[in-house]
Amino acid sequence: MGRFLLGRITGAGIVLLLKSFVIFALIGLMPGDPLDLMMNANPETTPEQMAHLRAMYGVDLPITQRYWTWLVAALQGDFGYSRIQHRPVLDIIIPALGNTLILTGAAFVLSTTLAVTLGTIAALKRGTWIDRIINLFAFAGISVPSFWLGLLMIYLFAVRLGWLPAGGMPRPEQGYGGMLAHLAMPVMTLVIVETGGLARYARAAMIEVLSQDYIRTARAKGLTDRRMLVRHALRNALIPVLTLVALQLGGLFSGAALTEAMFAWRGMGRLILEAILGNDYNLALVCLMFVTATILIANICADIAYTWLDPRISLGKRRR
Amino acid sequence: MTEAAVSVWQLRWRRLARDRVALGALSVLVLLYVLCFSAAWIELWLDVTGVDTDLMSRFDPIDARHWLGSDEAGRDEFTRILRGGQISLSIGLFAALGSSFVGTVIGAMAGYFRGRVDMVLMRFTDFMLAMPALPVLIILAAIDLTKLGFSQDFVRSGAAGYWRIVLIVTLLGWTTVARLVRAATLSLVEREFVLAARAQGASSLRILWVHVLPNAVTPIIVATTLRMGGVILTESALSFLGVGIQPPSTSWGSMLTNAQELMASNPLLAVYPGAAILLAVIAINFVGDGLQSAFDPRADPH
Numbered sequence: 001m002g003r004f005l006l007g008r009i010t011g012a013g014i015v016l017l018l019k020s021f022v023i024f025a026l027i028g029l030m031p032g033d034p035l036d037l038m039m040n041a042n043p044e045t046t047p048e049q050m051a052h053l054r055a056m057y058g059v060d061l062p063i064t065q066r067y068w069t070w071l072v073a074a075l076q077g078d079f080g081y082s083r084i085q086h087r088p089v090l091d092i093i094i095p096a097l098g099n100t101l102i103l104t105g106a107a108f109v110l111s112t113t114l115a116v117t118l119g120t121i122a123a124l125k126r127g128t129w130i131d132r133i134i135n136l137f138a139f140a141g142i143s144v145p146s147f148w149l150g151l152l153m154i155y156l157f158a159v160r161l162g163w164l165p166a167g168g169m170p171r172p173e174q175g176y177g178g179m180l181a182h183l184a185m186p187v188m189t190l191v192i193v194e195t196g197g198l199a200r201y202a203r204a205a206m207i208e209v210l211s212q213d214y215i216r217t218a219r220a221k222g223l224t225d226r227r228m229l230v231r232h233a234l235r236n237a238l239i240p241v242l243t244l245v246a247l248q249l250g251g252l253f254s255g256a257a258l259t260e261a262m263f264a265w266r267g268m269g270r271l272i273l274e275a276i277l278g279n280d281y282n283l284a285l286v287c288l289m290f291v292t293a294t295i296l297i298a299n300i301c302a303d304i305a306y307t308w309l310d311p312r313i314s315l316g317k318r319r320r
Numbered sequence: 321m322t323e324a325a326v327s328v329w330q331l332r333w334r335r336l337a338r339d340r341v342a343l344g345a346l347s348v349l350v351l352l353y354v355l356c357f358s359a360a361w362i363e364l365w366l367d368v369t370g371v372d373t374d375l376m377s378r379f380d381p382i383d384a385r386h387w388l389g390s391d392e393a394g395r396d397e398f399t400r401i402l403r404g405g406q407i408s409l410s411i412g413l414f415a416a417l418g419s420s421f422v423g424t425v426i427g428a429m430a431g432y433f434r435g436r437v438d439m440v441l442m443r444f445t446d447f448m449l450a451m452p453a454l455p456v457l458i459i460l461a462a463i464d465l466t467k468l469g470f471s472q473d474f475v476r477s478g479a480a481g482y483w484r485i486v487l488i489v490t491l492l493g494w495t496t497v498a499r500l501v502r503a504a505t506l507s508l509v510e511r512e513f514v515l516a517a518r519a520q521g522a523s524s525l526r527i528l529w530v531h532v533l534p535n536a537v538t539p540i541i542v543a544t545t546l547r548m549g550g551v552i553l554t555e556s557a558l559s560f561l562g563v564g565i566q567p568p569s570t571s572w573g574s575m576l577t578n579a580q581e582l583m584a585s586n587p588l589l590a591v592y593p594g595a596a597i598l599l600a601v602i603a604i605n606f607v608g609d610g611l612q613s614a615f616d617p618r619a620d621p622h
Contacts, residue, residue: 015447026456031464139609143549143601145556145573148594151580155587257454258557272455273561276462284455291452299450 008303012296016289023288024067027281074286082275082283089286092271097253099169100267103260104252106183107190112245115195119202119241120234123210134199141196146189150262153185167264186263190256194248201244205237212236246302253294332538335614342610345603352600356405363399370399371568379586388592392582397589400570401596407571409600411486411555416548418490420540423497428528430498431505442502449495457554460488461563478569485564489551497543504536538615545608549601556597572597 045053054060073080079089122134158166164185170178209215210233218228257269264270268287275284336342355362363369366385373393380390388397430441461484465475474480505528508514514531522530552572558564559573567574572593579590 015450018447019451023456023459026459026463029463029467030459031462139602139605140598143553143598143605145553145560145576145594145597145601147557147560148576148590148597151576151583151590151594155583155590159584159587258560261561272452273458276455276458277561277563284459288452288455291455292450295450295452 005300005304008300012293012300015296016293019292020071020285020289021067023285023292024070025063027285028063028066030276030279030281070285079286080282082280084275084278084280084283089283092283093268093287093290096266096268096271099265100260100269101252102179103183103186103265103267104190104256107187107194107256108248108252110187111191111194111198114191115198116202116238116241118195118199119204120206120229120237122199122203123206123237124229126207134203138196138199141192141194142200144193146193146256147258147262149192150185150189150259153189154262157185167262169264169266182263182265186256186259186265189259189262193259198241198244202237202241205240206233209233209237242305243302246298246305249294249298249301253291332614336610339610339614341606342614345606345610348599349603349607352405352603353409356402356409359399359402359406362402363396366396366399368396368399370396370401370403389588391589392578392586397592400575401572401592404570404572404575404593405596405600407482407565407569408552408555408573408597411482411489411571412548412552412600412604414486415489415493415551415555416544418486419493419547419551420497420544422490423494423499423543424501424533424540426494427498427501427503428505428532431502432509432524432528432532434506438502441498445495445498448492451492453492454554454557457488457492457558458561458563460491461485461558478566481564481566481569485555485558489554493547493551496547497540500539500543501533501536504539505532508532508535538611542608542612542615545604545611549604549608552597552601552604 070080081087082089082092085092118134118138122131125131154166157164164181167185168182170182174181215228215232218232253268256267257273259265260267260270261273268291272284272287272291274280275287359370366387368385373395374390375393377390378392380386382389386396386398388401391397391400426441426445430438430445465480465484466472470480509527509532514527517527517531555564555571556573556576559571560576562574562577565571565574575593576590579586579593583590
């Protein structure tokens, strides 16, 4: 176990390092550089001053050298400043992270519960109209563009009916009611989009389990359906479902870029979009590194959860 | 046996033909493609245009000529949707095929040569898989190609914008197929018929092409189909954010960007492009699901 963990963490560290370089290089290829933007802000800058600034900021150095400078500073805990907000990057990321966790956490709990429930019902009522309706709902959720769904909701609930705020963050004095009102539409959007795939997965897992011999044995022993379902079927069907869920945990921190942007929710996803589209290179880079790190950690957790739930698998052996 | 021999593809086709949902979805999909790619003729027939602006007929209501009315620049909304569909649907097809091609090559190499090749390729796959997809796609879509040595004229052309999206979606989308093909190849190269072929001196390429890939083709087809839906959603998101298809070209996603601002006064303009995306993607997903059960010998006949 210890060795396995060490290996995985080292591997993840290497991947993270490689990825930071790739993202660093890609961001360097985006239009403009920090000094072009500075010059636009102050048209009176002379070419000599520009040259001086370029040398000072090291913009013309080769990519590897710039990356090295950035990495050394980052490893010492200095992640730099945001170009647009003029604040240390970490001061911006931490509140955004809190907001994202509220939104994605609520959506995650709701969609997982809904998906397991719907998947189990569909598996038990396989082939009936209930199964077909759940299937249609799942396919619609998988197939709908989230930003369009958000757009329709804003029109219906905010513009037309006026029931909910069109977006933005609740003010502190609005209390829990304000929080719920602001969360309602983005959470609904995320739940609709996320439930479908997971529900189909849960259905497939449940059908697989229900065809196993031990279920037949449990039935033959005369167990009631409910007892058989909870004690034998659900527990086993949840193993693959939970691993998939654990894999999605990393996504909780990266936020839901499009949904957050649609509803002006100040989370990580929206922050990343704004940083990239607004040429805030350093902020974008640190955010993306952070998101990648959480994905990698979540993958390791998923592997551990897998063995913990299913003793038949041992961590030492590589899974194919 | 008195019955005529039936090939495995005939069997698969029969199973698919019994699946009414998949068949219905397939018809919808074919109809969408045909409609979108006949946009020019439909424009002639209805005497409308989805391309040229006409400020005298902004926000026309629905009538016999303008089946879905006209938009904020007086362009016919219905044929504009069809023209947007040409871009969205063809990007879906090309990028899905591209992803499958790259994934098949990488997966087959990893599974066939194994050992170090496999390790390197699979680490690379994991590396790609852990990319935060949408942000990286946005960066790739926004990259200044002149910094890579392309000419200004080329970068600004519509074709460059189109193929750039196809390329970047392909680059980030091949991982699923690579894993599928690798798993299939790993188990197939152990089989006797591959050994026999190798004993007769068949080259690696021939073994892969003649003996391995035909036996791994069904999961590839299913994954490609499902991938098409994913590509259309991704392209629409990128275009919606303004980094995908650029005007004067149009796709369903970029139509939604304009419609968003007119939401309060003309909500229907925001409904049509999104509904088109939903219709296309849901049809693709149902077809993919139908293919999966038609190809799976263990699946129960519906």
